Structures are given as structure tokens and as C-alpha cells.
Amino acid sequence: MSTTSWLLVLQMTVAIEPTARPKVTAQEVARGRSLFEAQCAYCHGADGDGGRGANLARPALRRAPTDEALFRVVNRGVPGTSMPGNAMSARETWQVVAFVRSLGRVKREPLPGNVGRGAQVYDAAGCAACHTVRGRGGPDGPDLTDVGARSSPAYIRRSIVDPQADVPVGFKQIRAVTREGRRMTGVVVNEDTFSIQFRDAAGTLHSYFKEELAEVATDRRTTMPGFRERLEPTALDDLVAYLVSLEGTR
Amino acid sequence: MKAVPAILLALLFAVELSAQLTYDRIRQAVREPGSWLTYHGTYDAQRFSALDEINIKNIQQLRPVWMYQVQGRHHFETTPLVFDGVMYLTDPPSDVVALDVRTGRPLWAYRRSLPDDLRACCGDVNRGVAALGDQIFVATIDAHVVALDMRTGRVRWDVEVADYKSGHSLTSAPLAVKDKVIVGMAGAEYGVRGFLDAYDAATGRRAWRFWTVPGPGEPGHETWSGDSWKRGGATTWVTGAFDPETNLVYWGTGNPGPDFIGDVRAGDNLYSDSLIAVDVDTGALRWHFQFTPHDVNDIDATEIPILIDADFRGRPRKLLLFANRNGFFYIFDRVTGEYLHARAFARQTWAKGLDAKGRPIPNPDTVPSPKGALVYPDDDGITNWFSPSYSPQTKTFYQNVREKGGIYFRNEAVYQPGRMYLGASKRAVPDEEPWGALRALDPLTGDVKWEFRVTTPPWCGLLSTAGGLVFSGTMEGTFFALDAESGKLLWRFQTGGAIWSNPISYQAGGHQYIAIAAGSALLVFGLPASESR
Numbered sequence: 001m002s003t004t005s006w007l008l009v010l011q012m013t014v015a016i017e018p019t020a021r022p023k024v025t026a027q028e029v030a031r032g033r034s035l036f037e038a039q040c041a042y043c044h045g046a047d048g049d050g051g052r053g054a055n056l057a058r059p060a061l062r063r064a065p066t067d068e069a070l071f072r073v074v075n076r077g078v079p080g081t082s083m084p085g086n087a088m089s090a091r092e093t094w095q096v097v098a099f100v101r102s103l104g105r106v107k108r109e110p111l112p113g114n115v116g117r118g119a120q121v122y123d124a125a126g127c128a129a130c131h132t133v134r135g136r137g138g139p140d141g142p143d144l145t146d147v148g149a150r151s152s153p154a155y156i157r158r159s160i161v162d163p164q165a166d167v168p169v170g171f172k173q174i175r176a177v178t179r180e181g182r183r184m185t186g187v188v189v190n191e192d193t194f195s196i197q198f199r200d201a202a203g204t205l206h207s208y209f210k211e212e213l214a215e216v217a218t219d220r221r222t223t224m225p226g227f228r229e230r231l232e233p234t235a236l237d238d239l240v241a242y243l244v245s246l247e248g249t250r
Numbered sequence: 251m252k253a254v255p256a257i258l259l260a261l262l263f264a265v266e267l268s269a270q271l272t273y274d275r276i277r278q279a280v281r282e283p284g285s286w287l288t289y290h291g292t293y294d295a296q297r298f299s300a301l302d303e304i305n306i307k308n309i310q311q312l313r314p315v316w317m318y319q320v321q322g323r324h325h326f327e328t329t330p331l332v333f334d335g336v337m338y339l340t341d342p343p344s345d346v347v348a349l350d351v352r353t354g355r356p357l358w359a360y361r362r363s364l365p366d367d368l369r370a371c372c373g374d375v376n377r378g379v380a381a382l383g384d385q386i387f388v389a390t391i392d393a394h395v396v397a398l399d400m401r402t403g404r405v406r407w408d409v410e411v412a413d414y415k416s417g418h419s420l421t422s423a424p425l426a427v428k429d430k431v432i433v434g435m436a437g438a439e440y441g442v443r444g445f446l447d448a449y450d451a452a453t454g455r456r457a458w459r460f461w462t463v464p465g466p467g468e469p470g471h472e473t474w475s476g477d478s479w480k481r482g483g484a485t486t487w488v489t490g491a492f493d494p495e496t497n498l499v500y501w502g503t504g505n506p507g508p509d510f511i512g513d514v515r516a517g518d519n520l521y522s523d524s525l526i527a528v529d530v531d532t533g534a535l536r537w538h539f540q541f542t543p544h545d546v547n548d549i550d551a552t553e554i555p556i557l558i559d560a561d562f563r564g565r566p567r568k569l570l571l572f573a574n575r576n577g578f579f580y581i582f583d584r585v586t587g588e589y590l591h592a593r594a595f596a597r598q599t600w601a602k603g604l605d606a607k608g609r610p611i612p613n614p615d616t617v618p619s620p621k622g623a624l625v626y627p628d629d630d631g632i633t634n635w636f637s638p639s640y641s642p643q644t645k646t647f648y649q650n651v652r653e654k655g656g657i658y659f660r661n662e663a664v665y666q667p668g669r670m671y672l673g674a675s676k677r678a679v680p681d682e683e684p685w686g687a688l689r690a691l692d693p694l695t696g697d698v699k700w701e702f703r704v705t706t707p708p709w710c711g712l713l714s715t716a717g718g719l720v721f722s723g724t725m726e727g728t729f730f731a732l733d734a735e736s737g738k739l740l741w742r743f744q745t746g747g748a749i750w751s752n753p754i755s756y757q758a759g760g761h762q763y764i765a766i767a768a769g770s771a772l773l774v775f776g777l778p779a780s781e782s783r
Contacts, residue, residue, distance in 0.1 A: 015366055015367055034662075037661040037662070037675060038661060038662055038663065038664065038669075038670065038672070039669060039670045041659075041661065041675030041676075042439075042670065042672050042674065042675055042676060043676075045675060045676065045677055046659050046661075046675040046677065051676055051677065051678060052676075076366060076367070077368070079323065079374065080322065080323025080324045080374065081323070081324060081373065082324070082371075082372055082373040084368065084369050084370055084371060085366075085367050085368065085369065086669070086670075087367075087369070087415075087666070087667070087668035087669050088669070191705060192704075192705050192706070192724060192726035192728065193703070193704040193705045193706075193724055193726070193728065194728055194730075194742055
């Protein structure tokens with residue numbers, strides 16, 4: 001083994017500390033992307049949106065609240081999970097950190113609407129019946145507390161006017177008939193091979209083993225109404241501006 | 251004070267009975283159905299229990315008897331061994347625990363100190379131990395093999411198999427045969443060169459090593475372009491089978507490296523994605539069959555060979571059955587290695603079919619590309635490391651399958667020691683809901699007799715029993731039993747954690763038990779009569 005090889009091994013075997021961070025530049029992020037594609041994208045996806053590994057394209061990462069914590073996760077892995085440590089130098093690790101941090105942030109664009117008026121539109125349109133913002137609201141639609149940080153204004157606008165275009169995962173509708181002939185509809189809370197749990201429009205939770213149901217059908221059609229006809233264009237702009245302002249807490 | 255006599259009793263029980271687990275006992279494990287002596291139960295890997303106290307008539311009464319919680323945090327993939335009143339299991343990543351089978355109380359634990367810069371592509375897991383003589387053997391995540399005193403868990407010997415820093419790791423249960431311990435290894439995602447090792451059980455000295463990627467001058471070396479063989483993968487990370495009559499160990503090998511880029515390793519890339527038949531005394535290759543030459547979809551052939559003797563096309567033969575991660579079910583003559591038959595048993599698109607010799611006709615549309623290539627199955631495979639089962643009673647081969655595709659985007663793979671060496675990223679298929687099933691196959695044709703569908707592609711192995719049952723589990727934590735003839739659901743229990751393991755059965759105090767690892771617990775089930783022992 002040559003001296004260079006020994007040095008390489010030495011470098012690999014030492015857990016490194018997150019010191020001497022280089023300035024985040026476009027070049028560093030680009031180099032981080034290249035490293036990410038080779039070392040991380042197999043599990044985390046080319047866009048970091050998850051798969052076998054966690055979804056990293058989000059504003060806050062549970063195991064990495066700070067950049068230093070993210071550095072340590074990239075370097076050492078997460079014991080007890082499928083996330084291994086990586087034999088990258090400190091500079092390379094920082095490059096990956098810079099790239100990962102760029103994933104969860106949506107670029108801010110100037111928007112025409114008014115945030116304050118948008119909050120009023122949100123209340124008046126009854127959005128809180130199904131959606132939650134900072135812990136307040138209904139359970140049957142996605143939590144919007146940080147929707148502005150993880151979704152583009154265009155995506156938010158489309159979800160309001162044409163909600164069927166891209167239904168988020170995890171909000172399946174169910175139609176079920178019990179063996180006694182009772183018909184029910186609702187939103188699926190959980191399901192496996194043997195049982196299904198769902199919540200009806202009144203908020204009541206139901207749980208059945210599947211053999212107790214004569215019919216059960218689920219689909220991903222959303223119950224969210226389209227607001228294209230229901231909102232004036234200015235009100236729609238205001239609502240989008242309000243939702244874009246919701247960035248959650250890190 | 252109450253606990254003291256119980257512990258003393260358990261120790262006396264263990265000391266009295268745990269004299270020796272001889273090779274003869276393991277070889278004739280089928281005559282000892284109350285024990286579970288190897289990872290697969292028996293050398294033929296049928297994973298069938300001849301016990302029938304728990305059966306289709308009383309399965310409704312099956313209930314938990316005791317549980318043991320492990321300290322490990324990752325997937326609990328262990329298959330316990332049980333004999334002479336003691337259960338031996340691994341606590342991930344590389345600890346070993348001995349439990350009193352009557353009570354579930356620990357008798358000893360071996361806790362391994364591990365470095366903090368491990369490189370294991372797919373989790374710090376372990377699938378179980380081997381036993382021989384008065385020793386227990388564990389293969390560790392930092393690429394050592396350790397022999398423990400069966401009575402105390404104290405280390406007898408500890409040898410390094412390979413350097414963990416370059417991406418080698420050990421996750422599977424060793425296989426003890428005669429006076430040797432056969433050890434497979436992992437690390438193809440880091441560009442290691444694969445091998446299968448045998449160690450002298452008494453001393454830990456390496457008896458032989460079979461390189462699964464041939465070196466210069468060896469047959470098969472010409473199937474690798476340039477020096478790609480040095481990083482060729484073809485690891486041996488799932489425990490194989492053994493036939494005392496042919497004196498061969500049958501072992502599956504994994505993907506070539508890099509996983510998703512083939513042009514840097516032009517050729518068939520022997521012996522990746524192959525079945526190898528190796529003489530257990532010498533390590534010499536007797537025969538091989540390559541399922542997926544020049545694989546670019548990471549479809550390791552590290553599944554379980556099941557050995558059966560049966561009439562095939564009017565002639566009694568020693569057969570080897572192999573349900574491959576690539577979606578095809580294969581039948582071989584295990585004496586000669588002759589390919590006899592294959593057919594698809596799940597959805598696959600990587601091959602347009604097989605020729606008369608079983609060689610696949612590749613589908614170029616499934617080669618990872620910068621634009622993305624859709625392929626079935628995804629790289630987790632139609633099946634994977636989890637075990638199939640064969641019931642000689644129903645003459646049926648049972649296999650859990652995963653129906654799931656993936657889209658693969660080619661990128662660069664640059665080899666550096668200890669770094670991932672892959673060449674693609676992966677995306678899920680939009681709007682696809684993957685699913686799974688337990689399929690019952692005709693062992694002589696591969697035809698599907700029936701299937702039991704499950705919501706999520708499973709990671710659970712199977713056990714069939716003389717009680718007419720097949721046991722399996724789901725990712726949502728339900729452990730369940732089907733009628734082995736019809737596939738009808740007969741019993742289920744929600745364990746509270748995903749099931750990533752293989753069930754076993756054994757006998758204690760004259761009664762039959764079923765054990766399964768789920769979540770971070772080892773659960774043991776028995777009939778009500780068994781509680782008053």
C-alpha cells in the first residue's frame with residue numbers, strides 16, 4: 001500500500017467535525033449536487049425527494065435542525081437506520097450540506113396578492129374545515145403550516161383552482177358497505193391487508209376488519225372543491241400570497 | 251426471591267443439555283423437529299417444521315407466550331436457533347443473546363463494541379448465528395467472525411474476514427458444516443470483490459476462500475473488461491444450503507459493481523448473479539449457473555436454494571429450486587448443475603424471456619439512462635433475502651413476492667475506497683401503488699397455484715408446517731397463518747412493528763411454539779395448553 005493510500009485510509013477512518021466551513025457559492029452547491037448524485041441519490045432520489053431514504057426536499061430535517069447537525073449525519077450516518085456514514089472530506093461534506101439545504105427551499109418570487117387579506121379569504125372560504133395551520137383546523141387535508149416553504153406559488157395556485165390535478169399522498173377516499181348494509185364514506189386514516197380505519201364527514205372514526213365489510217373501495221380522488229369559480233381573481237391572489245407566507249418553524 | 255430458583259433451574263437445564271451440537275445432529279436435523287439447528291432449520295433449506303401440534307384445527311387458539319425486546323434499533327432480521335432448551339439470536343447489529351426457551355429470560359449476552367465509521371449500504375442488520383460443537387458463531391457488521399462459548403457467550407476466537415473501511419460487512423448467518431463455518435459477505439455497493447469463506451470451527455483459521463470474481467489466470471476472468479474485476483461485487487450475503495451427499499454448498503451471489511453501469515465492465519461478469527456449487531472441504535467450484543449475465547439493474551441472486559428429491563419428467567432427481575429476485579423460478583439438477591426449467595412467477599420487464607438454456611434475452615429499454623428507464627422489478631427485487639419455504643406435505647413452494655417497479659437515472663460512478671459505487675439514482679413509478687403477495691408455486695413447473703395478497707410489498711420470510719399451515723408477516727406488523735393447501739387466512743396477530751424476519755418453529759416441554767422477530771421484539775406463540783407447563 002502506498003503512502004497516499006495510507007493517508008486516504010487515515011482520512012476515512014476518522015470521524016470529522018464540522019469546522020472550517022467554506023463559503024456557500026453556486027460552485028460549491030454544484031459540486032455538492034454531483035457528490036449527492038453519486039453517493040446519496042440512490043436512496044434519497046435525484047431531487048432529494050426520498051424513496052428508500054428520507055425526503056430531504058423540505059425546509060426542516062428532523063435529524064438535522066442545524067447545518068452542523070446535517071454535516072455530522074452525512075459524515076457518520078444515522079446508527080440504527082439504513083443511513084451509512086460516508087468517506088468524504090470535510091470540504092466535500094460541506095458541499096453536500098449546501099446542496100441538501102438548497103433542496104428544501106422554494107425560490108421567493110414577487111407576488112401580486114396581499115397576505116392579510118389572504119388570511120381573511122382563507123377563513124371565509126372555510127379552508128380550516130379540512131386544513132391545519134399552526135395546529136388549528138381540520139384533519140382531512142394536508143397540513144399547510146409550512147406550505148409556502150415546500151411548495152411553489154404556481155403549485156399552490158393550481159391546487160386551489162384544480163385540486164384534482166395533483167392529489168397529495170395520504171388522503172384517500174373510501175366508500176364502504178358493512179355486512180349489515182350500512183353505507184359509509186370518509187377519508188382513510190390507515191389501512192393494511194386486514195383492516196381499515198377512516199374518518200367520516202362528521203369527524204367520527206370508524207375501524208373495520210375487512211371481512212366485516214361487504215364492499216370496500218378506495219381511490220385518490222380528492223373531496224376538495226375547485227375554487228376557480230368561487231373566488232374573484234384578486235381574492236385568489238391574496239389567498240396564494242397568504243399561503244406562500246406560511247413557512248412553518250425550523 | 252422468586253426469580254432465583256427460576257434462573258438456577260434455567261442454568262441447570264442449559265448446563266445439563268447443552269453438551270454438544272454435533273455435525274451429525276445438524277445433518278439429521280429433520281429427525282429432531284423440536285429443534286431449529288441452522289438458519290434454514292435444515293441443510294436443505296426447506297424451512298418446513300414437521301411439528302403438527304399447532305394445526306389448522308386449533309390455530310385460532312394460538313397466542314403469545316413470551317416476548318424478548320432487543321436493544322438494536324435497526325431492522326430486526328434475526329432467525330433464532332433453538333436446541334437443548336436455549337434460543338440463540340442476534341440483536342442488531344452484531345450482538346448475540348441466549349434465552350431460556352421456557353421463560354424468555356436471558357442466560358447471557360455478547361455485546362460487541364463497534365467502530366463509529368461503519369459502511370453498510372443497507373442497514374446495520376444481522377440475520378442470525380450458526381452453532382457447532384459447544385460454540386456459537388456470529389458474523390459481524392465490521393467484517394469479523396466470532397466464536398462464542400455456547401454456555402457463557404465468552405469469546406473463543408475473533409478473526410477479521412476483511413477490512414470494513416473499504417465497505418466490507420457481514421450481515422448473514424454463517425453455516426456450520428462438518429468442522430467448518432461458512433461465511434458470506436456484503437459490500438457490492440462499495441465496489442468490493444466478492445468471496446465465500448470457510449473457517450476452521452475450532453481455531454478460526456481460514457480453511458479456504460472462493461473468490462466469486464475470478465482473478466487473472468482463473469476461468470471466468472475473461473468475462474470482465476480491463477481491471478473491473480477488482481471492484482466486481484458478486485458478494486455472498488445470504489446463507490446458502492448444503493447437501494451432505496454431494497458434499498456441496500449451494501450459494502447465491504449478488505450484483506456486479508458498479509450496480510447500474512455495465513459499459514465499464516463489459517462481459518458476462520462471472521460469477522455475479524449466479525448460483526455456485528462449491529466443495530465444502532476444498533472450496534473448489536464444482537458447477538455454476540449465472541441467472542443474470544451482465545446485470546445493470548441490481549438484481550442479486552442472493553436468494554435461498556431449496557433442495558428437494560422428486561420425480562422430474564418421469565425420473566427421480568436431486569433437484570434445486572431457486573425463486574430469483576429477477577422474477578424467474580428455476581429448477582436445476584443439483585448433482586450436475588444441469589438447467590432443467592424456469593418460468594416467470596411475477597412481473598418482470600428486464601428480460602424479454604429466457605432461451606432454451608435459461609439465459610435471459612435482455613430488454614435494452616430497462617438499462618438505466620440519463621432520461622430514466624422504467625424496470626420491473628425495482629432493485630429490491632421480486633424477492634430478496636427473506637426465505638421461501640417448501641412443504642413436502644403439500645408439495646408446494648411458498649414465496650413472498652414484491653410487485654413494484656422503479657425508474658433509474660444513470661449518473662457517474664467513480665471508485666474510491668469506502669464510497670458508494672452505484673451509477674444511478676432511483677425514483678418511484680408515479681401513481682403506482684406497489685403491492686405484495688404470498689404465492690404458492692408448483693415446485694416442478696413454477697406455476698402459481700394460488701396467492702394471498704398483502705397491501706405492502708413484504709420483507710418477511712415463510713415457514714410451512716406439518717400442521718397444514720404457512721406463516722408470514724406484513725410490513726404493517728401482522729403475523730398470520732394460512733391454510734397451506736388453499737391459502738385461506740386462518741389466524742392473525744398484530745405485533746405492533748414491521749416484520750423483517752423469518753418465522754421458525756420448535757418444541758419445548760413437549761409443546762410446539764412459533765417464533766418471529768417483529769419491530770424490536772422476538773415473539774413466541776403457543777397454544778393455551780402450553781402455558782401450564
